[in-house]
Amino acid sequence: MDSSDARQALDQVTAAQVRMAESVADCPPWRHALFGGLFFALIGSISISSAVQLATAPFILIAAVLIMKNDRRRKGVFVNGYRRGATLPVTLLLVLVMVGLVYAAMKLRYGDYGLGAKFALAVLAFALATGFSVYWNRIFRLELKAGAR
Amino acid sequence: MPTLDMVLHPPTRLQIAAITAKVSEIEFAKLRELTDVADSVLSKHLSALSDAGYVKLRKAARDGRQRTWISLTASGRNAFAGHIAALQALSAGLN
Numbered sequence: 001m002d003s004s005d006a007r008q009a010l011d012q013v014t015a016a017q018v019r020m021a022e023s024v025a026d027c028p029p030w031r032h033a034l035f036g037g038l039f040f041a042l043i044g045s046i047s048i049s050s051a052v053q054l055a056t057a058p059f060i061l062i063a064a065v066l067i068m069k070n071d072r073r074r075k076g077v078f079v080n081g082y083r084r085g086a087t088l089p090v091t092l093l094l095v096l097v098m099v100g101l102v103y104a105a106m107k108l109r110y111g112d113y114g115l116g117a118k119f120a121l122a123v124l125a126f127a128l129a130t131g132f133s134v135y136w137n138r139i140f141r142l143e144l145k146a147g148a149r
Numbered sequence: 150m151p152t153l154d155m156v157l158h159p160p161t162r163l164q165i166a167a168i169t170a171k172v173s174e175i176e177f178a179k180l181r182e183l184t185d186v187a188d189s190v191l192s193k194h195l196s197a198l199s200d201a202g203y204v205k206l207r208k209a210a211r212d213g214r215q216r217t218w219i220s221l222t223a224s225g226r227n228a229f230a231g232h233i234a235a236l237q238a239l240s241a242g243l244n
Contacts, residue, residue: 001239003242012167020172023183076178077174077175077179078174085171
């Protein structure tokens with residue numbers, strides 16, 4: 001194999017990953033919103049009371065599993081959010097932000113705050129999680145399109 | 150200096166590795182669509198990669214039919230990374 005063959009092989013790798021970016025990494029807006037919805041429910045329930053949090057947790061878990069199953073069915077692939085690659089820093093930043101939101105939700109639960117403040121925090125969680133989902137997907141597509149050259 | 154991996158040398162196997170390296174799991178039909186090869190050809194290459202320990206095949210039922218899901222193993226990821234590094238070195242004229 002010479003340098004021309006090697007370049008051709010690398011081009012094949014890039015072409016395969018670009019095809020995948022177009023076929024698999026095309027995520028519809030409702031899917032990003034669903035991801036945000038999970039965090040709306042999570043942060044909102046934590047901020048209200050432990051009873052509401054416990055009652056809501058199974059539904060959030062079931063919803064997360066259903067979203068994952070739907071992704072597999074629609075796309076024929078499963079991509080772990082914690083995969084190594086350019087998306088990992090985005091995932092870790094989301095975890096960090098969500099830990100901050102959980103802390104804020106606990107403050108609201110035990111402080112003298114009304115439902116309006118708790119709803120506002122849940123809306124903020126929805127907006128941030130949806131934004132992270134869109135950004136994660138964009139970075140994933142860029143990584144795929146960068147290929148191997 | 151990284152060396153070429155002869156298991157990954159055939160273009161279809163290299164494409165399979167390139168695709169599976171970017172996802173956790175991919176269904177056989179989707180992989181066939183992306184590699185644009187016949188079922189039998191894809192099966193043959195997957196068998197070779199599986200025999201080398203580079204991919205893991207998992208059967209799962211859906212809508213009453215058996216589906217095969219493919220994932221790249223840790224050994225497959227290392228082999229693919231090494232093969233790409235060797236190709237990049239060759240391409241840059243380092244070998």
